[in-house]
Amino acid sequence: MVEKHLGIRIFQRTTRSVSLTEAGAAFVARMRPALLEMDRAIESVNQFRDKPTGQIRINTSDWAAERIFPIVLSFMTAYPDVAIDIVSDGRLIDIVAEGFDAGLRLAENVPQDMIALPLGVDEALIIVAAPAYVACRTSPKAPADLLHHECIRIRLPGGGLLRWEVQSAGEQSWIDVHGRLIVGSSKLALQAAITGVGIAYVDARQAQPYLASGDLIQLLPDWTPPYGGVCLYYPRQRLPSAAFRAFVNHFKTHRSISSSAEARSPNATAEHEIAEP
Structure with a gap:
């Protein structure tokens, strides 16, 4: 395919062997630095897949941030290579369009196409x-x-x-x-x-x-009776980062589920384990 695209023979083929032509050797020599850089780029991306690292962005409000903050702090202690950016401006936004990994809202405000995990604490x-x-x-x-x-x-x-x-x-x-x-x-x-x-x-x-x-x-x-509280919510992802997978699992482990908090938003997708890559 490369030869067809370049319009020149790169490999000399026989029934017993394959070798580079003079043009092929020159091409490989020029391409070698780029290939090495590509290997480094792939290696740097793989760390996000295999090891929890990088940044997680969460959109919420001051009020809801206080609820999740102890979980965030314990997560950062457990995963020192992960950074957390909490934006608590209280706006009801499209978290995907604005570059957030997750949001935190009252269950009734979780968008229809999101996965919602209740924090598990009654509010009033x-x-x-x-x-x-x-x-x-x-x-x-x-x-x-x-x-x-x-x-x-x-x-x-x-x-x-x-x-x-x-x-x-x-x-x-x-x-x-x-x-x-x-x-x-x-x-x-x-x-x-x-x-x-x-x-x-x-x-x-x-x-x-x-x-x-x-x-x-x-x-x-x-x-003024209590009601089910806030939910962590996020879009369904086929290939989430290792950092986000770790955060979701940490959240599930450290939240405290009560009977009333199990009530999710009627619009939200049923809770499930986050997809593995």
Whole structure:
């Protein structure tokens, strides 16, 4: 095929042997450095296939990154040749188009064509206020009562405001609360609630220390049950890198599956072992 492409004979063939022609010898001499460089290139690529090395990029939010961070740190200890780049800007993006290996989202937000692995930790958003705030007002007895209170709202990364979702005994409602203060995170809403500015709808884990200390009290506890939490998700790959295979297996080993967390996104592909090369 090479001879046909070049239009010149490179090999001298007999029934007993094959040897280079003068033109063939000159061609091989010029090609030898390129062939050696190709061998080096193949060797450098093989290390990504056989040995966990290189970089893994994960897209998530600050809130979800906190959930997976202990797993990331233990993985980096176990695999010192792998770098992790966590981009926690909170945007709901196409991870493949933007060059990410995986993402971390609530199960209900995982795209339809992705493989989703639940982290296995129940989550909850709860309604809290400072005792001083409640002491001066009538405490809400039902979700509709929140419309008559000063509520601290949270601006989502996409620009919209977080709607307060409540449910009890199968009844689900979304409340568009009102308030003078809008912040960009659950942590800021917590700080504001502690000072008595208003009622906040926040991450239960972040609120727990303040509930334990008495700085905050939970309102309408029967209306904010826990739900299945976040999922690590990624596209189906035929030839994933050794580093990414190791990360997925490490994630599966170190997550903590609970019954409610087994509920995946109805849009996500069923969980399976990541494909071997």
